[in-house]
Amino acid sequence: MLGKPLRGRSISSWPCAWGVCLAVLIGTWYAGPAVASAPADACPNAQFRSGPSERLPDCRAYEQVSPAEKNGLDAVTIQAPGDSEASACEAGEACTVVYMNSGAAFNGTLGNESPNAYLATRTAGGWQTTTLTPPTLQAPANGAAKLAYAFSSDLSQAVLRVPLQQLTEGAPAGVYNLFLRRPGGGYSLVTPIVPSPSPQAGCGDCFEGEDVPAFAGASSDFSRILFETNDSLVEGAPGGSVENLYEIGAGHVRLVGILPDGTIPAQGASAGGGIDAVNEHARDLDHAISQDGSRVLFEAVADGGAPDPSQDGKTELYDRIGGISTAEVSAPATGAEPSDCETRGRVCAPGSARFWAASADGSLVYFTSKAALTRESNTGPESGSGAEDPGDDLYRDDVESGVLTDLTVDNKDPNGAGVLGVAGSSEDGSYVYFVADGYLGGDAISGQPNLYVWHGTAEGAGTLTYIATLQAPTEEEERRLESMRGGGFEGHSDVTDWTSRPTESQAYVTPDGRYLAFMSVKRLTGYDNEDQATGEADHEVFEYSAETGQLACASCDASGERPLGSAFIGATLIQRVSTPFHQPRSLSDDGSRLFFSSPDPLVPGLSGGSTKLFEYEDGTAQLISGTQGGGSAMFLDASASGKDVFFATREQLAATDTDEQVDVDDARVDGGLPAPFAATPCQGSVCREPLASPPPSPTPVSASFAGPGNRASSPTVKLTRGQLLSRALSRCRRLKNGRQRAACFDAARRRYAPKARRARPSVVPARR
DSSP, rough: OOOOOSSSSOOEEEEGGOOOOOOOOOOOOOOOOOOOOOOGGGTTTGGGGGGGGGOOSSTEEEEEOOOSOTTTHHHOOOOOOOOOOOOOOOOOOEEEEEEEEESSSSOOOSSSSSEEEEEEEETEEEEEEESSOOOOOOOTTTTTOOEEEEEEETTOOEEEEEEEOOOTTTOOSSEEEEEEEETTTTTOOOOOOOOOSSSOOTOOOTTTSSSOOOOEOOOSSSSSEEEEEEOOOTTTOOOTTTOOEEETTTEEEEOOOTTTSOOOOOOEEEEETTTETTTTEEEOOSBBBBBTSSSEEEEEEESSSSTTTTTTSSEEEEEEEEETEEEEOOOTTEEETTTTTTTTTTTOOOOOOOEEEEOOSSSSSEEEEEEEETOOOOOOTTTTTTSOOOOEEEEEEEETTEEEEEEOOSSTTOOOOOEEEEEEETTTTTTTEEESSSOSTTTTTTTTTTEEEEEOOSSEEEEEEEEOOOOOHHHHHHHHHHHHHTTTTTOSSSSSSOOOOGOOOOOOOTTSSSEEEEEEESSSOOOOOOTTTTTTOEEEEEEEEETTOOEEESSSSSTTTOSOOOOOSOOOOGGGOSSSSOOOOEEEEBOEEEEESSSSSSSOOOOSSSSEEEEETTTEEEEEEETTOOEEEEEEETTTTTSSSEEEEESSOOOTTTTSSSSEEEETTTOOOGGGSSSSSSSOOBBSOSSSOOOOSSSOTSSSSOSSOOOOTTTOOOOOOOHHHHHHHHHTOOOHHHHHHHHHHHHHHHHHGGGTTTTSSSSSOOOO
16 A cells, blocks of 8 residues: 555654554565575575575575563564564674564563563574563553653664653653653653643543643654643743644753744644644654754644745644744745746645655655645646635755755646655655656546656756556545544555555655555556455555666566455555554665565465565565464564564474464574574573663664674584585675676686586575
């Protein structure tokens, strides 16, 4: 389901608190055989690839991330309500993962349904587990309140929203509080909220209108933290039911929501595209705060002051710069002001704006508006003229140069581009993927949700490319969506291709913007996706390359058999682990590996029906999870290179897994752990207290790997010529230049091939 992708970047957080709960864990279409896994003796980690690991592709081996002894509890909650989260890895040995369960922790029952978080760290001695949940958590009387977590990029720091508990001296009692958990395990108070009058302790229903803070983002080093609350924490800020946006840094709290003319909006302000602190619903917060914390993008209702008095009463987008000044991002450019209207339609009526995304440094901002904000813009008839309301155009604001660009100038559709939303953008802002029902070129169909990509260059020029036309909802689905929107939701449908709600997003854009993974029930590459049982069209997973313009179906069965059910990016619709701040990495950064779930038997010998995790690489789907007929797997996350794939399953895949509880496993390239170090050194395999010091600069899934796994403590194994050849050929396959790749193959065969058979190596490695 195409929607806003929220990559694993500076924050990964708010699981079930945002309504993101796990329920039940239970290339172009072509025909061809699946690639077999690498022979056991062809991998440098051959000694670790016995049992289930021996059939894995890419010389992967299973490692049990969660502890072997869990007091009879699941490592990841799979019965609703439940929560899950992952992960972070860095070059070499170090790797860290966060995952969650509910109801009880490994080291003792908490007596409530608050999610319990665990930090697993891979060291030379194996995986060690640290419990992050405060050990003295107080449960509200009705059990309604829940913990929520937001992690820094290296997972060494976290912001916790804790109900009714004082983790620091002097923290307000009987309310929700935000605390910053430091690397050593200590806490500091983020939200200095003093309730008046103080709600009764243990009352989970006392927070329906007041004293509810919500984490809204942070700089990459967590030195600046954004939060929203309906409390007046500075002079002049409205209180009561009005939500205000604040920032805390160096121990000082200051108001962020201030308009360009210096006034404080009477209706408050909200980070990025909006967040509801009480109901815990969010829209778009992708880089609403820049990585260095110097820029904060927020929405607020204009008050009729500068720079455009005509916008009075409209929700506009603003940029708070350095905490001292504010600029309006959605202000009309020269020639589009009401006083000097030179737009194509000679319509310069004001319109509300909506934030969608920004570059990591905050210098480029993407937003939509019904207003024609440039001379070239044409959003359709003026609202209130009796004709159809104008649609939205997609704008790109370069805040450094002050240049505002309409990316969806439409010369054919009289009603404008009709942009429905942004699916994702690159970290540098040079790529943006979006859906619009207007015709903007190619084979797009007017009135249908068309998927496009815009790519800008350093010279300032840009190209717009049509990708595919997605499935529009039926009238019944539209009514269902409207009903959900009335309840505070952005809307969602299990059978349509488009949703603008971030936590239901099933699209993913690589950080450089060159690759997009998405889902559709349309036959975009010709594969017959009619379900064998229901006769309805099932979702399939697609990957698009912006460089080549090619669209490939990753989940289409190469045998030609129709599907047994829908395929999904990463996890199924009911197993979402996306949040407003984090989306599991379904694509490796270079686009070479795509991870998806499917009930179809996409590899020989696999029985269908249960959800399995697959890797799409080199045009072929390969199995990552276990093979048991009734065993299912839930994707959690992957590393930047895709060499580590984390998932939850009951199947006993690693040698250390001896129970039938749900465990977190890592299918790691060149992985595997020596038996003497398989168990963690902590009593009961769980550390009650945080580690004395954080892992050495662990980087999340955005870093690459420099080493082949746990080699330092592994027994010394002399590789055969065949194994050396296999490893060399695997490296050659990573080269993108065909001539260099061919030369690399020749050199590898000359150096390592057995003398009697140099023309054809005796060991054929798995395709990488």
